[in-house]
Amino acid sequence: MKDFKALMNTGQYDFLRKEERLGKRIILLGLGGSYAYGTFQENSDIDFRGITLNMTSDLLGLTEFEQYEDDKTDTVIYSFNKMVKLLLECNPNTCEILGLEEEQYLIKTKLGQELLDQKGLFLSKxxxxxxxxxxxxxxxxxxxxxxxxxxxxxxxxxxxxxxxxxxxxxxxxxxxxxxxxxxxxxxxxxxxxxxxxxxxxxxxxxxxxxxxxxxxxxxxxxxxxxxxxxxxxxxxxxxxxxxxxxxxxxxxxxxxxxxxxxxxxxxxxxxxxxxxxxxxxxxxxxxxxxxxxxxxxxxxxxxxxxxxxxxxSLLPDNPDMEKVEAFVEYVNRKAIEGGYLEGNTWY
Incomplete structure (x- = not known):
């Protein structure tokens, strides 16, 4: 298996550290595609998928942000709010991010772990x-x-x-x-x-x-x-x-x-x-x-x-939106107040 964390720290992935919307705002980053599924071959592409917190201006101001894409490295990082909307629909491409094995996560902050702990909120029929x-x-x-x-x-x-x-x-x-x-x-x-x-x-x-x-x-x-x-x-x-x-x-x-x-x-x-x-x-x-x-x-x-x-299935027909709203508000308050930096030492 390739050393993906070493790869993440090379120059071609500098955007993870330098982009204003990424850096320490990233709460989860993991493998995508065949390396996530375990079906990779020798010449398989390397895909990274992740989640980053919305900025204060997105939540209280006029800016909008849904996702960051880097075509050269096949990396897609969703904003937290966009991710929540996709997870509520059980979107397969985004549910995958919450179902990786431990070693498949390259970045996992305290808030990222809390999201993983709460993933059951988004599961439904x-x-x-x-x-x-x-x-x-x-x-x-x-x-x-x-x-x-x-x-x-x-x-x-x-x-x-x-x-x-x-x-x-x-x-x-x-x-x-x-x-x-x-x-x-x-x-x-x-x-x-x-x-x-x-x-x-x-x-x-x-x-x-x-x-x-x-x-x-x-x-x-x-x-x-x-x-x-x-x-x-x-x-x-x-x-x-x-x-x-x-x-x-x-x-x-x-x-x-x-x-x-x-x-x-x-x-x-x-x-x-x-x-x-x-x-x-x-x-x-x-x-x-x-x-x-x-x-x-x-x-x-x-x-x-x-x-x-x-x-x-014992899952509900639809997610409990009251609980989802409470969790989203909790995370976004952290994003505004800077609480996301707590335990965030990935670089």
Missing amino acids: RAAKSFGGYAGAQLRRLQNAIARDAVPQREREKHILNSVRNALEDFERRYGDFDRGSIRLYIDKAENPELETEIFVDAEYRHMPLRDYENMWAVMHNVVRDYDKIGKRNRKMDDNHLNKHAMHLIRLFMMAVDILEKGEINTCRRQELDLLRKIRSGGFQREDKTFTPEFYDILEAYEKRMEKASRE
């Missing part, structure tokens, strides 16, 4: 929808990629349309009471001369917040972009891409089941590594790029287990 939605997106990417060379363009367009509709489910759930307009997606004869059919949009909105509008279109744009990326890869890259999606599909179900059955976030899948690595290495893929019946049997078993766990 929403995990079935959130993790299931992400898993469904992975499955659709598999289906889309496999279908790319096997079906006519008009059929591929249907795959994209279904993917877009399903990707919007999470958005619509978060804005379930939204009544400021509507959107209709459908397929018709193409206006693009290079296509036979294409997806069209009829949308009508009134007094819609620009950021919400932008987020909705970003969801749809990302699906189309990801599909186009698959179409441009060579055969070898496609195989790697497909197997990686297949692995993450099963991993997402594994994490969801742990949350619903045990009330635990377990990001590193140490007990299932043999299965996940077999999927990642193409152990369930046929020569024609489709997957074996055994893979779909595993998938079906996890889907049924998650559905059962969702029905029988």
Whole structure:
């Protein structure tokens, strides 16, 4: 295993210490991606994910801050308030940060430990929808990629349309009471001369917040972009891409089941590594790029287990917002008063 703490202290990560919004305001920083899951390979990318406290001007003034990204090092650090909102939705990409093994944390301050101690506040039956939605997106990417060379363009367009509709489910759930307009997606004869059919949009909105509008279109744009990326890869890259999606599909179900059955976030899948690595290495893929019946049997078993766990889970339907509010207020008071420096000796 690489020495990630030594890497963190090299010059390429100086932004962790020098950026005004980071430095001693970081309460948690840990591994992300394959090194977090335990599925890394020799050439796997190194990802860091973390949480930093909001500044006083964010909480009492006019500034806004959601996350800091450093593309060169694949590092993403969320503001505490943004992280809370994502955790309340059981967002898989952010729940992961609270489920690492001890040695996978590179920075953990006193407040960071308190957040880990309180992670149960954010766990609810929403995990079935959130993790299931992400898993469904992975499955659709598999289906889309496999279908790319096997079906006519008009059929591929249907795959994209279904993917877009399903990707919007999470958005619509978060804005379930939204009544400021509507959107209709459908397929018709193409206006693009290079296509036979294409997806069209009829949308009508009134007094819609620009950021919400932008987020909705970003969801749809990302699906189309990801599909186009698959179409441009060579055969070898496609195989790697497909197997990686297949692995993450099963991993997402594994994490969801742990949350619903045990009330635990377990990001590193140490007990299932043999299965996940077999999927990642193409152990369930046929020569024609489709997957074996055994893979779909595993998938079906996890889907049924998650559905059962969702029905029988002792977790609440939704988080206790009164307790969440109290904890968030406690942390943000520390951020304003400087109390976050207590026990903070990471550099």
